[in-house]
Amino acid sequence: MSGRVETGRITTDIPARLDRLRWSRWHWTVLIGLGTVWILDGLEVTIVGSMSDALKPDRTGLGMSAFDIGLAGAVYVAGACLGALVFGQLTDRFGRKRLFMITLGVYLVGTVLTAFSMNPMWYFACRFITGTGIGGEYAAINSAIDELIPARYRGRVDIAINGSFWVGAAGGSLLTVLLLDKSVIPAELGWRLAFGLGALLAVGVLFVRRAVPESPRWLFIHGREQEAERIVSEIEETVRRETGQELGTVSGTITVRQRKAIGIGLIARTVFTMYPRRTILCFSLFVGQAFLYNAFFFTYGDTLTTFLDVGQTGWYLAVFAASNFLGALLLSPLFDRVGRVRMISGTYVVSGLLLAGTGLVLGSVSAVSLTVMGSIIFFFASAGASAAYLTASEVFPMETRALCIAFFYAIGTAVGGITGPLLFGSLIDHASAHHDISAIAIGYFIGAALMVGGGVVEAVLGVHAEGRSLEDIARPLTAEDEDSDTVDTGRAGAPALGTA
Template identity: 25%
Template sequence: MGVSASGVQVPKAGMEPEHKDRVTPYHWKVLWSSAIGYAMDGLDLMILSMVLSAMISDLHLTTAQAGGIATVTLFGAVVGGIGFGMLADAVGRVRTFTWSIVIFAVFTGLTAFATNLTWVNVFRFIAGLGLGGEFGIGMTLVTETWPARYRARATSGVALGFQVGVVLAILTSLWIQPLFGWRGVFFVGIIPALFAAWARRSLKEPELWQRRTKTRRSVPLALLFNSPRAIASTVGLTILCSVQNFGYYGIMTWVPTMLAKQLGFSFNKSGLWTIVTVVGMMIGIVVFGWLADRWGRRPSFILFQLASAAAVWLYTHQTIPVALLIGGAIMGFFVNGMMAGYGALIAESYPTEVRSTAENVTFNVGRAIGGFAPFVIGYLALHQSLSSAIGLISGVYVIAALATLLLIQERKGAELT
């Protein structure tokens, strides 16, 4: 028998009946719906980045005020992630999942009609509330539905949704902004969000959640900390999610600037770097999901964490354009490939009554901490080169590897309780 983070004994991997390994069309529908939802996260992040300069001009904003819009959105996502995660454990995954995306869609569209900074921030905060629930609830639905032997590969499919959203945002901005300005980009952003809500219309609550909530409708947040094992898991997973977000925000925010200012990359070359790096990230997600299901969660994470530390450090010491493009793909492969495994790793560490809460609390607290990366790197760059400041990100991946080694329990293929 194995032991979950809550102290509940569960069967180890390999003890499930063979029929549970069969993947059905419904499994794919759950995965598809969850991936579309998480795509809205990538869409939102990149849309704001691409229209920010136009918003500054139109609304007469300072750079500090413009940066504050992203901070307000991030804060809303953190609050919404924790709130919607708890709600999903209390009243149901599917119902809460749909509410979250509808809120995001409505207030993303309303941003197009904002006439001043105050209303932009109000709409962006509320949109962030809805956005925050997408990762944890979608991952919970997939992990509670898919067969255990394919669990990490299934969550890698959800993680791919984020990168698809990034690409969709780039295309939307390129096609819509020249014709209708930044407001048109936000308004068109309603369409994929509403499509995500439509895709969930026939989903049902996982049987596991229905069985475990017949007599319990409260959200026992204390289960995240109710035993030494639970405390170790919660602390360790929060560290991992913080490092994941710190690295992503730091690299994607500052590397294009480093390429332009220190190495003379043109706008077109920086755009090519972004495309190549995103492709590397997507391949890394697919590979990580396969490895995590074959090798186990802990060895896969430690391999990618140490490889990320090396890749970031080596990348910031390159000056040849070809090496910087290829290196971007390799760096993206490792630093974002790990996104494939968080949904499965967190789900396997907690019981059903607190699983969605755990997914969203650990990831969104990590998102909040990681959101400081652009500021930290910018501050360090005041006293040294930007490439040296970015290179220091390599150190946080070593911290993550130690946290995985010391605090995370291997639960590959375990039956969820």
């Protein structure tokens, strides 16, 4: 247990100094270096979803059956779940920067190897590796961003960045229109080039990411306060130079008992016993948004081709993706101004009700009308779904942040990416056999009910985190706290751990 022994006690003003910073070019560097993971994920998911026909031929593809393609998707999801849990724990233990460099490297290797796939088994293995890297990215990146971005900007930044998944999705949709056009690019090269482009983007991100520092919040808790002080001083000097303004003074401090590491068992026990309300909240939000996207988006392409006689889905998917990104981008400032609880509950309930309404008229839709309905639904839903990641990132103590993100991401991804496709795939098969598109409406209704339920849970258990320091929302487990009887009220922080 020596790894968990207290190494010292310090009083620091680092969180207050980071939260009082003005927005500068330095913050944009952080966003570009860290936030582009969602673009990569959107690119991956959309490209793979659009190239199923290209992978089937023996001569130009990999000779994969429809079952093989579905299995590859499940393997990718399984890799993402495992990667999130493994790398999430390592991120809390060994630091944000070390892991967000490693996870991007894992993604890069998996994507490059996928482009050189020689048979289905190779392809499955590469999809698993790629998914592992992406899952690890979610945990490492969300925690790093929230710990570096000032409190008054945290909500809009986090939601807009999570929403950038749809920039990748739109780009992937348009790329497949070109790359899978046999008259422009040979069939045997198009799908390989698609994976290669994702790897090329990742290389660029890797170079930008090198300039992003380790989280000072993570450093001072783990006994590296001198390094944390140096990094914060450098950031302050950079912000002064870039803004041309002096920084205001700070008075808020926090006292922590430093530890080199905290065991995962103690972390899990602390989180689930101290924060049961927040655990229920995050579970409800993640499961709701996962089913919503499976009820509509992940059956959208099949619905267009199977029931509405659409040959090329790329243009429709691009319009749909654009509305998702615009929703996250345009609504994100309201999560800081209007507040988390009102906006999260509102976007969940509105999108759920709209999805239910679409299910009721599904038998009379056209490709255009279904796309318009989906665009309106997900204008609201994308902001809400992004807010689920924000919630898991900011309502638990610093020592558990990455692991909590990973845990709820894995739950949501497993429900949406494994259980969801099985259910909705069977609904489409049944509807196709009876030539009745309205038979898939049950999937819409399930997704709608879970979204409305998530919105209600948010209204009851939501945390008013807007504009507040992370340490105020949930005090670090190692923090000195005079109130040892703190409970999970949705406002108070957690009591500190006892000495080892």
